[in-house]
Amino acid sequence: VLSTVPGSFRDPANRVYAFAGSSDGREDVSIYRGVNQQALEYYRDLAQAPFFKSLLENGRVVSTEETVSGEIFDAVRKDGWAGVLQHEPVPFITYPYEWTFGMLKDAALLHLDILETSLESGWTLKDATPYNIQWINARPVFIDIPSFEPWEKGTPWVGYRQFCSMFLTPLMLRSHLNIDHLPLLRSYLDGIAPTEALKFFQGRNRFKKGVMAHLSLPAKVEASIQKKERDDVEVQKRSTRSHSKAMVVGLVQSLQRLVRKLKIDIAHTDWSHYDRTHSYSDGEHELKKAFVEKAIKARSRKFVWDIGCNTGTFSRIAAAHADLVLSLDGDHDAVEQLYLKEKKEANSKILPTVMNLANISPNHGWAGEERAALDNRRSPDLVLVLALIHHMRISANIPTSMFLSWLRKFDAEIVIEFVTRKDEMVVKLLTHKAEQYEDYNVEQFSSECEELFEIKDRKILKGGKREIFHLLPKI
Amino acid sequence: MSKRPQNQFFLLFGLIALAMYPQTAYAYVDPGSGSVIVTAILGLFAAIGYTVRKQFYKIKRVFGGGTENNEEGLDNNEKDK
Numbered sequence: 001v002l003s004t005v006p007g008s009f010r011d012p013a014n015r016v017y018a019f020a021g022s023s024d025g026r027e028d029v030s031i032y033r034g035v036n037q038q039a040l041e042y043y044r045d046l047a048q049a050p051f052f053k054s055l056l057e058n059g060r061v062v063s064t065e066e067t068v069s070g071e072i073f074d075a076v077r078k079d080g081w082a083g084v085l086q087h088e089p090v091p092f093i094t095y096p097y098e099w100t101f102g103m104l105k106d107a108a109l110l111h112l113d114i115l116e117t118s119l120e121s122g123w124t125l126k127d128a129t130p131y132n133i134q135w136i137n138a139r140p141v142f143i144d145i146p147s148f149e150p151w152e153k154g155t156p157w158v159g160y161r162q163f164c165s166m167f168l169t170p171l172m173l174r175s176h177l178n179i180d181h182l183p184l185l186r187s188y189l190d191g192i193a194p195t196e197a198l199k200f201f202q203g204r205n206r207f208k209k210g211v212m213a214h215l216s217l218p219a220k221v222e223a224s225i226q227k228k229e230r231d232d233v234e235v236q237k238r239s240t241r242s243h244s245k246a247m248v249v250g251l252v253q254s255l256q257r258l259v260r261k262l263k264i265d266i267a268h269t270d271w272s273h274y275d276r277t278h279s280y281s282d283g284e285h286e287l288k289k290a291f292v293e294k295a296i297k298a299r300s301r302k303f304v305w306d307i308g309c310n311t312g313t314f315s316r317i318a319a320a321h322a323d324l325v326l327s328l329d330g331d332h333d334a335v336e337q338l339y340l341k342e343k344k345e346a347n348s349k350i351l352p353t354v355m356n357l358a359n360i361s362p363n364h365g366w367a368g369e370e371r372a373a374l375d376n377r378r379s380p381d382l383v384l385v386l387a388l389i390h391h392m393r394i395s396a397n398i399p400t401s402m403f404l405s406w407l408r409k410f411d412a413e414i415v416i417e418f419v420t421r422k423d424e425m426v427v428k429l430l431t432h433k434a435e436q437y438e439d440y441n442v443e444q445f446s447s448e449c450e451e452l453f454e455i456k457d458r459k460i461l462k463g464g465k466r467e468i469f470h471l472l473p474k475i
Numbered sequence: 476m477s478k479r480p481q482n483q484f485f486l487l488f489g490l491i492a493l494a495m496y497p498q499t500a501y502a503y504v505d506p507g508s509g510s511v512i513v514t515a516i517l518g519l520f521a522a523i524g525y526t527v528r529k530q531f532y533k534i535k536r537v538f539g540g541g542t543e544n545n546e547e548g549l550d551n552n553e554k555d556k
Contacts, residue, residue: 156518161510213517221509243518250521251514 002075005031006369007131013039014146015081019072031089032072034081039146040066043085046148051121059136060110062143063088085145091137091324091351092303092378095371096130096166097186098353098361100336101174101264103140104181106343107133108167110140112256115159119249124151128159129191130166135351137324138342154242157251164214165191168259172215173200175262176208180332182354189365194218210258266333279425284462288386288417289317291459295415295470296321296382305380305412307357308388312338312350318384319349326380330356357388358396375409383407385416387425387466393440394429400440401448408452414471418445423465442467 001020008016017032035043043066046052055061067073067084076084096104107130115125125147132144169192170181177200184192198219201211229235280288292314296304301322306315309327311334318325327350329335335352342348355361360374385407392398407414419426420442430436446469449455453471460467 156511156514160514217516218510218513221512225509243515244522246522246525247514247518250523250525251518253525254517254521 002032002072006367007365007371008033009366009370011127011144011146012036015079017072017076029089030072031087032067032076033085033087033145034076034079035083035085035146037082040083042149043083043145045150046123046145049121049123051117051123052148055114055117055142059139060114060142061145062090062134062141064145087143087145090134090141090143092135092326093372094135094351094353095361096170097182098355098374099130100332100339100352100354101171101181102336102339102343103135103352104130104167105171105259105262107140108163108171108259109256110142111163111167112252112259114142115157116249116252116256118148119151119245119252122151123148124155124157124248125149125159128163128166137351138339138345138348151245151248153245155248156243157248160251161194161218162191163255164218165193165197168210168214168255169194169197171259171262172208172210173197175264176205176211177201178264182332186361189371193222195222209261214255214258264336266336279423280462287459288461288468289314291457291461291468291470292384292386292415293317293321295413295457298470299413301382303378303380304382304384306384306386307355308386308391309338309352309384310334312342312352314384314386315350318382322349322382325350327352328355328357328374330354330358358392358398375406379410380412382413382415383410385414386468387417387419389416389445390419390423390426390429390440394426394433394437400445401451404448404452408473411473413456413473414453415468416449416471417461417466417468418442419466420464423462 002017003020005016005018008014014033014035017034019030019032021028021030043064047064047066052061056063064085064087067086073084096107099107110133111125111128111130115128118124126149127144127147132142132147133140134143135141165188166185170185173179173184173192174181179200188196194215198206198211198215201208201215206212206216296318301318302324304318304322304325306312306318306325306327307329309315309329310331312327315325315327315338327335327338332354335354338350339352342350342352355374361371363369363371363373363376365371389400389403392403393400407416421427421430421440426440446455446458449469449471452474454474455469456472457470458467
């Protein structure tokens, strides 16, 4: 089945298609791109350029080849495209509002490095959105090939404003003011406009690195244009002043230096030091690890989710037996720690993601389809839900039956740890709560599990304070 | 005459709607069109720095200190990390 990818309609020069087929009884997705005549000609020139070949070899740009025949070629051409490119599929699509500070920073540097290299070779990138970057495990990859265009002498860096709104501003908000940039990126899908962003920077904060040049100045210029040209005043011509290559490359390089300098401190949150502060004794923790490992090893796993991953202790166990592990947690700093470790691993199989599991990324953007909800993307074949259920029930007020129904829709095996009322972490959660969640007990939990799953294995841990289950979906 | 209260309601509704309408969304003037001015200003400063650095590394190379690319003491491989 060939279908268009909903998030790819904005650039009129091309459109992305997904082809879902099957090989060896497994579903396989191939990614194609229909391109117009000009984009096709640009691609053919680009494919010969040494700088582009080197970007491909280093894995900084997604592997791409032109397709010139076949059923899919014919089908895409029928939609009116002059040519067809095939890309290496990205294992799992994520969005910038799910990335940690470090991930957004590395994506920004990848964009700038590619742009700098391109400019030195007479090419440019026509836009600057982080949606053009995806992750192959813990490594960022640039995926929007038609964004490469020959640089016309005298033209400015056209993606500058977009780069600032979508990369630099959220990074500065987090680094300079410790403002959580993720909810902002989730709402402002086109980035945070300088006039809006500047409202966060008051007083002395306006003198922090990069704020004057990349927020105050653009905000001032934009406000003055708005003021001068509002109502029925005709739009004035903008300066057509020629931009030398030194101006364009110099600006790109100054942003590289600025982005490299932006840093955050990882706070000590409940989860950011989980591997040292968890409530298990060493022996009991080993029993839990052994149970999880046995369940994972029972079959070959293509795609595992570790929801509530903390700093990824169990994601690493899963990664030893799976093709890819998506590690999700709502605690930014815990996920950041995981990312910083994984990016150093040459063969990491972990994709870290920040996600509040009581409020997952929704379907949104144009027609509610442009950006897919977390549970509307590729499904896992195994989900680890370790020491999470008490937070879903007691902190987020989500009935366990509803949480289990949500898990059931993935048709995946589940390894879930139930934290009983006797456990000190649940005692802590209930201490100041008026509602005492009498329905929250292991008997009710296991009977709710049995309505949707078959309990393949279970084990009591921590002297009866916790119990871990391996569940198989009931057909 | 009997229609006046209704008209007033629509006028009031219209004013509230106008007040609530975000200034930047879908206005006729694209504020982003000003980024040509911004990149021209910032680009001028950046070009000076770019040229000075380039000359500096050229001179440094003549005296045996690294390559043209090792801006800030980093070679390209280190930049990638």
